[in-house]
Amino acid sequence: MRLILLLLAFFATPLLAETPAATQFESKIESVLTVRGQVEIGPDGKVLTHELAKDTSKGVADLIGQNVALWRFEPITRNGKPVIARTAMTLNVSAREGADGAFSLRLENVWFGGRKIKSALRQPRYPSSAISAGLGARVWLLLELDPTGKVVTVHPYQTSLTRRMRESRAARWRSRFERASIEAAKHWGYEPAELFDGAQAGRFFKTPIDFKITLTDGRRRGPEWEAFVPGPINPSAIFDATALIAENDADMPAGDLLPLVSPFKLRVGAPESL
Numbered sequence: 001m002r003l004i005l006l007l008l009a010f011f012a013t014p015l016l017a018e019t020p021a022a023t024q025f026e027s028k029i030e031s032v033l034t035v036r037g038q039v040e041i042g043p044d045g046k047v048l049t050h051e052l053a054k055d056t057s058k059g060v061a062d063l064i065g066q067n068v069a070l071w072r073f074e075p076i077t078r079n080g081k082p083v084i085a086r087t088a089m090t091l092n093v094s095a096r097e098g099a100d101g102a103f104s105l106r107l108e109n110v111w112f113g114g115r116k117i118k119s120a121l122r123q124p125r126y127p128s129s130a131i132s133a134g135l136g137a138r139v140w141l142l143l144e145l146d147p148t149g150k151v152v153t154v155h156p157y158q159t160s161l162t163r164r165m166r167e168s169r170a171a172r173w174r175s176r177f178e179r180a181s182i183e184a185a186k187h188w189g190y191e192p193a194e195l196f197d198g199a200q201a202g203r204f205f206k207t208p209i210d211f212k213i214t215l216t217d218g219r220r221r222g223p224e225w226e227a228f229v230p231g232p233i234n235p236s237a238i239f240d241a242t243a244l245i246a247e248n249d250a251d252m253p254a255g256d257l258l259p260l261v262s263p264f265k266l267r268v269g270a271p272e273s274l
Contacts, residue, residue: 032108035060035091039112043082045073045267050089060093063105070269078196087112087194087264090256111256112264113194113205118149124184126211127176136162137177137211138228141185142239142260144204149190154182155236157206160228174231181209190257194264204239204260 037052050068052061076085092109130137138160144153156178161170185207239260 031095033060033093033095035064035093037064037089037091038086039068039071039089039264040084040086041073041076041264042084043075045075047071047073048084059105063093063107064091067107067269071266072268074263074265074267076196076263083196085194085196085264087262090258110266111258111262113259113262118189118191122184122187124180124209124211127180130173130176130211131213134213135173136213137174139177139181139209139211141181141207141209142204142236143185143188143207143257144238145190151185151188153238154185155239156182156234157236157239158233159231161231162228164229170229170231177211180211184209194259194262196263205257206260207257 035052035056037050037056039050040048042048047068050065052064056064075082077083090111091107094106094108095103096106097103140157140159142155142157143151146152159174159178161173161177164170165173
């Protein structure tokens with residue numbers, strides 16, 4: 001999120017003649033990598049083991065390993081007793097170019113409790129009328145999963161559009177995107193991602209679905225900003241009131257599934273940007 005804020009500040013400034021400072025800013029390069037894995041913690045909150053995806057490079061794995069060694073969690077309890085617990089984790093690692101041209105790695109964000117997809121997820125059908133209108137959206141869904149990982153309840157929590165318009169018209173567009181999202185999500189299934197003392201845990205989750213129109217005319221394009229007009233929040237009695245979307249969810253990859261409330265809470269060693 002800090003990178004986005006810096007870029008916004010830069011482009012909001014009137015264009016001036018190129019200066020050494022501006023040249024230095026523009027020459028900086030930053031890339032962000034999403035890494036997935038699992039972590040197991042003991043009854044005292046210390047990390048027992050962690051695993052990363054097999055294709056994780058050694059440099060990235062070493063960075064994450066150094067951070068994980070410092071992590072201390074709030075103990076996970078079952079029936080009032082601290083137990084061994086295991087959860088999936090998703091991490092964002094950034095590679096930043098320094099003044100000498102060398103890149104440094106930094107752990108930016110980490111989320112716990114994401115579910116592993118059982119099979120390819122059915123993609124929502126993009127409303128044809130929205131394609132004709134050149135309209136996109138981001139739909140946040142709240143999902144309830146049964147013990148097998150099947151989606152049993154879908155609730156459209158918030159839908160944001162890529163263009164401002166009268167509220168009555170926006171409501172109709174939001175409804176179309178939500179219907180497409182709900183119909184697709186009903187067919188999704190996930191593997192267990194959290195185990196407390198060997199028993200599966202986690203029931204309520206959230207996920208974003210992005211509807212994007214990509215132009216493929218063969219011309220090279222620079223980075224494109226994505227701006228959304230936030231829609232109203234649609235509360236549901238089925239889901240916990242703490243399902244409010246957190247600020248760092250703006251960095252959450254579309255399609256990832258995260259718990260509404262994760263019992264895995266870092267008390268020591270959290271990345272600074274969390």
